[in-house]
Amino acid sequence: MPAITIGDLAQSFMLRQQNTDLKSRMNQLSQELASGRTADVARHLSGSYSYLADVERNLTLLDSYDAATGEAILFTQTMQDVLERFQTLSTDLGSAALTAAGSFLDEAVISASTRATEDLESMVNAVNSTVAGRALFSGIDSDTVPLVSHEDILADLRTALAGQTTLAGVQGVLDTWFDTGGGFDTVAYQGSATSLQPFVLGEGETVDLDLRGDDEAFRTMLKFASMAALTADQALGFDSDLQAQMMKAAGEGLSFQQERLVQIRADLGYAQTRAQESSARIVSERAGYLIAQSELLAVDPYETATQLEDVQFQLEALYAMTVKLARLSLTDYL
Known part of the structure; x- marks a missing residue:
């Protein structure tokens, strides 16, 4: 069975898209870790807005x-x-x-x-x-x-x-x-x-x-x-x-x-x-309602920090792969 491959242009696009997604996720997690509140309310509440509303x-x-x-x-x-x-x-x-x-x-x-x-x-x-x-x-x-x-x-x-x-x-x-x-x-x-x-x-x-x-x-x-x-x-x-x-x-x-x-x-x-x-x-x-709002939107700092480390690891791995495939320097990549 012949191997399925993708062209250089498609591969480059895929890597760039993954890079963009990971950076966006890292920024989101960094914001959540700093503020203690979710940046994605819909995901955090699983679409259940009634109490927050x-x-x-x-x-x-x-x-x-x-x-x-x-x-x-x-x-x-x-x-x-x-x-x-x-x-x-x-x-x-x-x-x-x-x-x-x-x-x-x-x-x-x-x-x-x-x-x-x-x-x-x-x-x-x-x-x-x-x-x-x-x-x-x-x-x-x-x-x-x-x-x-x-x-x-x-x-x-x-x-x-x-x-x-x-x-x-x-x-x-x-x-x-x-x-x-x-x-x-x-x-x-x-x-x-x-x-x-x-x-x-x-x-x-x-x-x-x-x-x-x-x-x-x-x-x-x-x-x-x-x-x-x-x-x-x-x-x-x-x-x-x-x-x-x-x-x-x-x-x-x-x-x-x-x-x-x-x-x-x-x-x-x-x-x-x-x-x-x-x-x-x-x-x-x-004050009572603000506390309730804060509790609804709060994120677990330990879990958020763990996710942030995981995303950073994925971003580093993606960079290493990109360098290997495209023979790019760090300066060129950034």
Whole structure:
């Protein structure tokens, strides 16, 4: 029976192909030995992807929950900082107003009224705070700050208060303007009537930040701050007795009607706690899934090293055969 032989060109091609295959396998095994993870997932799992797919799906979900939770933490913390500043401004202004009203000095009332204008501006700016380019208290219209400027608020109130000569009259106008459907809604507030969508912290778990710039807490404090600011307004020309009465009423309102502000800060604190707890849970769950993923894709370092030595031996043998057949030097071969 005649021997079956292959030509030089075919033999050369076969040797080159074996060389390529062995080098590819050696690189793969070297990578696996260095990383401790398989480079050929299909072969390693024998085509059974279901558990790995479930692990990776959960990791992807956790990434989305982590992003939402991080945003919730950022929003709640910034809101809390803003509310703290707003409350400090209103409380301090209340004390200053009561002190001025109790001094029975026109100059003290005028000075407190000037301060109230400045503090009103700071309070409005606080409500108009943004984070990451989004207004905190505008509801879903987060591209627009919730309140107009303090000058616009005072300008509209001057028109509404014109002709008032008694404390009861002034209070009635202010109550109407700041109540639902009044000037505050039509002139001052320019955010949405719909609150932000709840932040999704996990499967079936959300946190709701139902707080907007038209909340009663903001209305009340801004009303009394506006009263103090307009007490000594020259355009309105209130007499000294009415100025003293207005400053006292403004101070009492700012000092003793903080219940709603305290309540929303407490509610916000609870939301903060939930978001932080969710963040800790996500970190723990992600660690567990990463361990499971690592175990699924892990390779035995001893077995991998043995296979690598075997491939290196085969590559050396192939080289020796190639040199013998083609009389190549090592430099030519490489």
